[in-house]
Amino acid sequence: MTVTPATPSPPAQTTPAQTTTAPAPVPRRRLNLEPYLYLLPHAVLFFVFTVYPIGYGLYISLHRWDLLSGQQPFVGGEFYRNLFTPGTPQFDFFWKTLWNTTFFTLVSVPLLVAAALGLALLLHRPIFGRAFFRAVFFMPGILTVSVMGILWRWLFDNQIGLVNAARDALFHAPPIPWLSTEGLAWVPIVVGTVWWTVGFNMTLYLAALGNVPLSLYEAASLDGATPWQSFRFITVPMLAPVTLFVVVTTALASFQLFGQSLIITNGGPNRSTQSVIQYITEEGFTNAQYSSAAAMGFAFGLVMLVLTAAQFRMMARDVREGGA
């Protein structure tokens, strides 16, 4: 975070509009309260709902919070130690669900990136009905996670879901109990998530493809490049920045897995699809173990922080370049 946004970007990089972006200097010497008054309303909310809860959460995680007795004795790092003490439910389920979430991320990110790129490449060049196709691929993303979840649970219903019905109609294959088989229960969650969110990434790729100069392809084709070579040596490198962005944001979103597995499988069977966020909410809200849940929130937050930092660096680069 060494960027100084007050300085206008170097002239070599600026567009005409940006040469005039420096704020007007305030001539008077006396302290001007005006800017602070503008900042005040948001600052109050920021302190109450962002800064304070972080400290409060740390406090909660170091005490044994019991809403009923109203007593909160200090227990130090006990709830953090539980996470590293084999045999406690917190140890078993926190790491199990953290692995579940990681597994989901490892499977879904490559699919979501590759499928998005594939769709974008299919739609990049003009074709009849292009706007319609774009709309079809983008549209599922506007549904709320509950609609998406209920729909995919029904599609993969153990007995009469569409997937099993289609297998029966096409191959006379017996129904597969997708939702209640460990391992297989991930299929509706991953497939549903790809269907639900691939359109977002596709849109980012379409925008990026539009920025690749056509002259590069023309030059390559004059040099006798095959379509594969054009793709490999022009498209892929030119898309590298957006790919980085898509990978990080998709991984970040996948690590937040909650609604899909909650609704489609309710974390089952045998917690095999339970996400770490679902487990934290179960510990907090169902078991009323607020301190334990707060400690897990911090522990998982630390994992997320690494990913978030990567995204933040990319945003900081945006600030430097003056784009939004």
Added chain:
Amino acid sequence: MTDLAPTPARPAAPRRRMPRDLPRFLLLCLLSLVFLAPVYWMISTSLKTEADAISSPVQWLPRHVTFENYVSVLTSPDGNILRWTGNSLFVALAFTVLHVLLCALTAYPLARMQFRGRNAWFWFILSSLMIPGIVTLIPTYIMMLNFGWINSYHALIWPGLSGVFGVFLLRQFFMGIPRELEEAARLDGANSLQILWRIILPLSIPSLVTLAVFAFMGSWNNFLWPLFTVTDVDKMTLPVGITTFSQRYVTEYGKLMASTTLAAVPALIAYLVAQRFLEAGLSTTGLKE
């Protein structure tokens, strides 16, 4: 569904394009069928009688089209879809208006005034973007308990207003507005609030609308937080309310699909109206989810 958005202008194409593009076109048609099938199945199931919904072999088309599932869902004593939609609408609108206003007020001095601590404050609030939401989930929930805000719209509106992405977005946009306009207004005796209202905001409408759309969608689709802070059926938002139906109608697929179809309708309408804008906003801000 019709092709609402006009196809972008095509460059003058060589005559031989069509045969070469045919496989690509057919592949796109096939993929579209795969993408639309779940939605088709949702609507089609919602129009079937319960016996037809679970019949084997499967009924690809509803044999007897019936709206009884919709009637039954809309008049159910277990919850009120229209009420949940109204709650969602109120919460999302209130949040959007307040959020855009707060972000604009905050971004304005950060972009266009000189004062002590300006950069420090900007980077301080921006760094909060690095704090994952899960860290503040439990403490904020306990704050809601202490405030008496559980089962109240307050819990669904206020905590989210401390968000700073919109501040960042608007500050970037405000910085690009030419200074001459502001100086001319100042010479005419305008104060800073007038400059914000008459000059900065009207020139920033695209970014304000982008922020508003994403704020509205974020609030409308919010699931985890309302799931735990609102347990009173009458106060629920649509995404949460609809899951209570799914627990009740777990074996009544026609009703289940009627309720999800109804829950999808507002978003579908909004999407068809705002489709091009939505996608443009997405690809320029790089905002996802």
